[in-house]
Amino acid sequence: MPAPDTPETNAAPPTASTPRAKTTGLHVGDAAPGVAKVDPIIVADGVRRTFGGLTAVDVDHLEIPRGAITALIGPNGAGKTTLFNLLTGFDRPNEGSWTFDGKSLSGVPAFKVARMGQVRTFQLTKALGLLTVLENMKLGATGQRGERFWQSLIPAMWRKQDTELETRAMELLTKFKLDAKAGDFAASLSGGQRKLLEMARALMSDPKLVMLDEPMAGVNPALTQSLLEHILDLKEEGMTVLFVEHDMHMVRHIADWVVVMAEGRVVAEGDPYSVMQDPAVIDAYLGAHQELDLGVVTGRVPAPEGAESSASAEALEDLLEEIQAEQAADEEETK
Numbered sequence: 001m002p003a004p005d006t007p008e009t010n011a012a013p014p015t016a017s018t019p020r021a022k023t024t025g026l027h028v029g030d031a032a033p034g035v036a037k038v039d040p041i042i043v044a045d046g047v048r049r050t051f052g053g054l055t056a057v058d059v060d061h062l063e064i065p066r067g068a069i070t071a072l073i074g075p076n077g078a079g080k081t082t083l084f085n086l087l088t089g090f091d092r093p094n095e096g097s098w099t100f101d102g103k104s105l106s107g108v109p110a111f112k113v114a115r116m117g118q119v120r121t122f123q124l125t126k127a128l129g130l131l132t133v134l135e136n137m138k139l140g141a142t143g144q145r146g147e148r149f150w151q152s153l154i155p156a157m158w159r160k161q162d163t164e165l166e167t168r169a170m171e172l173l174t175k176f177k178l179d180a181k182a183g184d185f186a187a188s189l190s191g192g193q194r195k196l197l198e199m200a201r202a203l204m205s206d207p208k209l210v211m212l213d214e215p216m217a218g219v220n221p222a223l224t225q226s227l228l229e230h231i232l233d234l235k236e237e238g239m240t241v242l243f244v245e246h247d248m249h250m251v252r253h254i255a256d257w258v259v260v261m262a263e264g265r266v267v268a269e270g271d272p273y274s275v276m277q278d279p280a281v282i283d284a285y286l287g288a289h290q291e292l293d294l295g296v297v298t299g300r301v302p303a304p305e306g307a308e309s310s311a312s313a314e315a316l317e318d319l320l321e322e323i324q325a326e327q328a329a330d331e332e333e334t335k
């Protein structure tokens with residue numbers, strides 16, 4: 001059980017953070033599934049992955065814009081994680097090709113993908129929980145000299161490297177307010193601190209593209225602002241961010257661009273404002289809940305006994321709330 005998050009440990013500074021500018025002008029022509037980007041960092045073509053008779057991913061064309069924060073959203077089972085696994089070399093598609101930073105990544109294994117500058121965060125597994133926070137950080141570095149046989153025979157070389165790694169790790173831990181925990185077992189961290197460690201660990205390899213899988217899942221509200229700020233910092237430092245998330249508030253607040261998946265396909269793309277107004281997006285979420293009355297999904301009508309709330313239902317509820325908030329803001333502006 002992770003320790004609970006406390007506002008003192010990692011909460012945002014008491015001063016309200018200044019809103020940061022969204023990156024715009026990312027696409028060429030009308031926003032639609034597969035729209036070309038001005039400067040894409042990932043370009044995927046005809047990527048398909050099936051599991052038995054089920055098509056989990058069937059993406060005709062997708063470009064992820066460089067230097068921006070892109071959210072990948074969609075109801076449960078839409079294929080988001082499978083697409084993440086394919087793009088990072090953790091799974092292989094039945095067909096399709098894609099490039100990262102102009103280089104083909106088809107068939108490239110995960111460790112090489114990471115060395116090329118595209119990293120993803122990993123959940124702190126049980127095994128990693130038994131290592132200290134600092135040891136976890138060191139594992140995040142790629143291309144260590146110890147991996148190269150001849151150089152690993154010269155102790156002076158790997159000792160120097162170890163010191164450099166530790167310095168870099170401590171710098172990042174300080175930035176993420178985890179430096180005091182460097183010697184603690186990672187398993188002793190709270191849910192939010194684990195997310196921070198996962199992100200800090202990914203940064204050990206100086207990536208160009210950081211891919212975050214549900215960065216807000218299991219994070220206490222006391223830490224959410226701090227996590228959002230860290231993600232916005234990544235963009236400010238020149239990195240590209242791609243994240244999967246069910247939390248629509250987060251998507252609206254930090255994403256410059258949103259890609260919506262449903263049943264393996266990209267069904268909508270655009271800035272968060274337009275995407276959340278797109279009937280195809282609401283349909284995609286509702287489509288995943290045809291068995292439920294809309295009132296149940298949104299919480300207006302109590303769910304029948306035995307019906308389980310799912311992340312998609314919560315996301316749809318969030319989506320509708322966000323749309324209402326946008327409309328209220330629009331009305332306020334036109335007054």
Ligand SMILES: Nc1ncnc2c1ncn2[C@@H]1O[C@H](COP(=O)(O)OP(=O)(O)OP(=O)(O)O)[C@@H](O)[C@H]1O
Pocket residue numbers: 051054055056074075076077078079080081082083311
């Ligand atoms: N290894 C696997 N074997 C069989 N089916 C799989 C496997 N991985 C994923 N699937 C199926 O592929 C579909 C897409 O799953 P995926 O996990 O990519 O969706 P998702 O959008 O990430 O969903 P969630 O938001 O619930 O995490 C689902 O129907 C899922 O059951």
